[in-house]
Amino acid sequence: xxxxxxxxxxxxxxxxxxxxxxxxxxxxxxxxxxxxxxxxxxxxxxxxxxxxxxxxxxxxxxxxxxxxxxxxxxxxxxxxxxxxxxxxxxxxxxxxxxxxxxxxxxxxxxxxxxxxxxxxxxxxxxxxxxxxxxxxxxxxxxxxxxxxxxxxxxxxxxxxxxxxxxxxxxxxxxxxxxxxxxxxxxxxxxxxxxxxxxxxxxxxxxxxxxxxxxxxxxxxxxxxxxxxxxxxxxxxxxxxxxxxxxxxxxxx
Amino acid sequence: xxxxxxxxxxxxxxxxxxxxxxxxxxxxxxxxxxxxxxxxxxxxxxxxxxxxxxxxxxxxxxxxxxxxxxxxxxxxxxxxxxxxxxxxxxxxxxxxxxxxxxxxxxxxxxxxxxxxxxxxxxxxxxxxxxxxxxxxxxxxxxxxxxxxxxxxxxxxxxxxxxxxxxxxxxxxxxxxxxxxxxxxxxxxxxxxxxxxxxxxxxxxxxxxxxxxxxxxxxxxxxxxxxxxxxxxxxxxxxxxxxxxxxxxxxxxxxxxxxxxxxxxxxxxxxxxxxxx
Ligand SMILES: Nc1ncnc2c1ncn2[C@@H]1O[C@H](COP(=O)(O)OP(=O)(O)OP(=O)(O)O)[C@@H](O)[C@H]1O
Ligand SMILES: Nc1ncnc2c1ncn2[C@@H]1O[C@H](COP(=O)(O)OP(=O)(O)OP(=O)(O)O)[C@@H](O)[C@H]1O
Ligand SMILES: [Mg+2]
Ligand SMILES: [Mg+2]
Numbered sequence: 001x002x003x004x005x006x007x008x009x010x011x012x013x014x015x016x017x018x019x020x021x022x023x024x025x026x027x028x029x030x031x032x033x034x035x036x037x038x039x040x041x042x043x044x045x046x047x048x049x050x051x052x053x054x055x056x057x058x059x060x061x062x063x064x065x066x067x068x069x070x071x072x073x074x075x076x077x078x079x080x081x082x083x084x085x086x087x088x089x090x091x092x093x094x095x096x097x098x099x100x101x102x103x104x105x106x107x108x109x110x111x112x113x114x115x116x117x118x119x120x121x122x123x124x125x126x127x128x129x130x131x132x133x134x135x136x137x138x139x140x141x142x143x144x145x146x147x148x149x150x151x152x153x154x155x156x157x158x159x160x161x162x163x164x165x166x167x168x169x170x171x172x173x174x175x176x177x178x179x180x181x182x183x184x185x186x187x188x189x190x191x192x193x194x195x196x197x198x199x200x201x202x203x204x205x206x207x208x209x210x211x212x213x214x215x216x217x218x219x220x221x222x223x224x225x226x227x228x229x230x231x232x233x234x235x236x237x238x239x240x241x242x243x244x245x246x247x248x249x250x251x252x
Numbered sequence: 253x254x255x256x257x258x259x260x261x262x263x264x265x266x267x268x269x270x271x272x273x274x275x276x277x278x279x280x281x282x283x284x285x286x287x288x289x290x291x292x293x294x295x296x297x298x299x300x301x302x303x304x305x306x307x308x309x310x311x312x313x314x315x316x317x318x319x320x321x322x323x324x325x326x327x328x329x330x331x332x333x334x335x336x337x338x339x340x341x342x343x344x345x346x347x348x349x350x351x352x353x354x355x356x357x358x359x360x361x362x363x364x365x366x367x368x369x370x371x372x373x374x375x376x377x378x379x380x381x382x383x384x385x386x387x388x389x390x391x392x393x394x395x396x397x398x399x400x401x402x403x404x405x406x407x408x409x410x411x412x413x414x415x416x417x418x419x420x421x422x423x424x425x426x427x428x429x430x431x432x433x434x435x436x437x438x439x440x441x442x443x444x445x446x447x448x449x450x451x452x453x454x455x456x457x458x459x460x461x462x463x464x465x466x467x468x469x470x471x472x473x474x475x476x477x478x479x480x481x482x483x484x485x486x487x488x489x490x491x492x493x494x495x496x497x498x499x500x501x502x503x504x505x506x507x508x509x510x511x512x513x514x515x516x517x518x519x520x521x522x523x524x525x526x527x528x
Pocket of ligand 2: 140143144145170172273292293294295296300347
C-alpha cells in the first residue's frame with residue numbers, strides 16, 4: 001500500500017456554466033519516504049492535483065487515499081498535521097497583514113504546540129532567512145524570501161507528507177541548492193514523503209524517484225529517474241520536454 | 253545613444269529596525285538589446301527594475317546620480333509624465349503576476365482596457381487584438397481565459413497573461429521580472445521567441461530579470477550579476493561560463509543536473525567581502 005494513492009482523479013471547475021476539465025482520469029501512487037514529481041505543460045493540472053489532495057479543488061470523479069484511508073471533507077486538523085502544502089504563489093498564500101512571526105507561529109497555536117519562539121527562529125534558520133525578517137510583512141520581502149517563508153510555514157507542524165508546488169522556482173541557484181538540501185535532509189531524518197511540481201527537470205531528477213508527465217489535464221507518461229536520465233521516454237511530448245530542457249545547454 | 257542610463261542608483265527603506273539598503277549604487281546602460289540581471293534572492297533585482305518606473309512605495313526612497321530614458325530625466329519627471337511613460341513606453345512584467353492583476357476584473361476586460369481607452373478601439377477590435385495576444389503566448393483556450401478571473405488561471409497562465417498585457421501597447425522598454433519562472437520549457441521557448449523578435453524587429457530594449465543562469469546565458473546579450481544590492485560582475489552572456497567573480501562561479505556550481513548525483517548540492521560559501 002502506498003502512502004498517497006490517487007485513483008482515476010478528475011477535477012472539473014464550473015466557470016459560469018462552462019466546465020473546465022482541469023484534471024482528467026489521473027492515477028498515481030507514492031510509497032512512504034519516496035518522492036514523486038509532476039511535470040508538464042503550463043495549465044495541465046499539476047497544481048490542481050495538489051490542491052485536490054488538500055480539499056481545495058472540486059473532485060468530480062476518482063479517489064484520494066492517504067495511508068489507505070479515503071480523505072474526508074473537510075480535511076480537518078489531523079490532516080493538516082500530516083499533510084502540508086507549499087503553494088505556487090507565495091504572495092497569495094501569505095496573509096498580507098500578518099508578520100512573518102505570526103504566519104509561522106499561528107499553526108503552532110492552533111495545534112497547541114509549545115516553544116513557539118524557539119521553533120520560529122529555527123524555521124527561519126532552516127530556510128536561510130536572517131532573523132531580522134521575523135517581524136516584517138510579506139510586502140517587505142523579495143519574491144524568493146516570501147517563497148522561503150511559505151516553505152518554513154509548511155514545515156512548522158512537522159508533517160509527514162509535503163506537497164510542494166514549484167518550491168524553488170523563484171530562488172536563485174544558491175538558495176535553491178540550500179533549499180533542496182534542506183528538504184532532502186528532512187526527508188532522510190524524518191522519513192518524509194514528497195509530491196512535488198517543478199518545470200525544471202533537473203530539480204525533479206535531483207529530488208524524485210519517479211515522475212509523471214502531464215499535458216492538457218491528462219497523464220502522458222510515468223518515468224523512473226533512470227528513464228529520465230537515460231532519455232528513455234515513449235511519448236513525443238515527454239521527449240520534447242526533455243529535449244527543450246535547458247539542462248546541458250551551457251556545458252554543451 | 254542608449255535607451256536607458258542608470259548611474260549610481262540607490263534604494264533605501266526606512267524601517268523600525270533601521271534603514272535597509274536594497275540597492276547600493278547600481279549603474280548600467282541599455283541599448284536596444286537584451287540585458288539579463290541575475291543574482292541572489294534579495295539582492296535588489298526587483299527594486300532596480302521598479303526604480304526605473306519610479307514604482308517604489310514609501311517608506312522606500314530612490315536616489316541616483318542620473319536616470320534617463322530616451323533622453324528624458326526620470327528623476328525629475330513629474331508624476332503625470334511618469335504615468336504617461338508607464339505601460340505605454342516602459343512596461344514591466346511583475347514577479348508575482350497574479351498579485352499584480354486586478355483580482356476582481358476579468359482577464360479580457362484587463363487586456364482590452366488600454367486598447368479601448370488609450371487607443372480608442374471599438375469593443376470588437378480590442379477583443380480581437382486581446383485574443384491574438386493570448387494566442388501568441390500559447391494560451392490554449394483564449395476565449396475561456398478572456399472570461400476568467402485571475403484566480404482561475406494556473407501560475408504559468410497568469411505569467412503569460414501579464415506578458416500579453418504588457419506587450420499590447422508596444423513599449424520601447426520592457427522590464428520583465430522572472431517572466432517565465434512558472435513556464436515549462438516548451439512554452440517558455442515560445443514566449444522567449446516573441447520577446448526576441450520584439451528586440452530584433454522593433455528595437456525594443458529588454459531588461460530580463462531571472463534566477464535561471466542557463467536561460468539568461470543563452471537568451472541575453474549581456475548580463476549583470478547582483479549581490480547584496482550591488483552589481484558584482486558584468487559580462488557578455490556568451491562568456492558566462494568564464495565568469496570570474498566567485499559568487500557567479502559559485503552559482504554555476506550549485507545547479508542540479510539531469511543524471512547528476514543525488515548527494516547534497518554544493519552550496520555557496522558566502523564571503524563577507526562580496527557585500528562590501
Ligand atoms: N478556480 C478555477 N476555476 C476555473 N478554472 C480553473 C480554476 N483553477 C484552475 N483552473 C484551470 O485548470 C487548469 C489547470 O490549472 P493548474 O493550475 O492545475 O495548472 P498547472 O499545471 O499547475 O499549470 P502551471 O504550470 O502554469 O502552474 C487551467 O486551465 C486553469 O485555468
Ligand atoms: N518594503 C520593504 N521594507 C524593507 N525592506 C524591503 C522592502 N521591500 C524589499 N525589501 C528588501 O530589499 C531587498 C531587495 O529586494 P528585491 O525584491 O529587489 O530582491 P530581488 O533581488 O528581486 O530578490 P528575489 O530574487 O528573491 O525576488 C530584499 O532584501 C528585501 O527584503
Ligand atoms: Mg501550477
Ligand atoms: Mg525579485
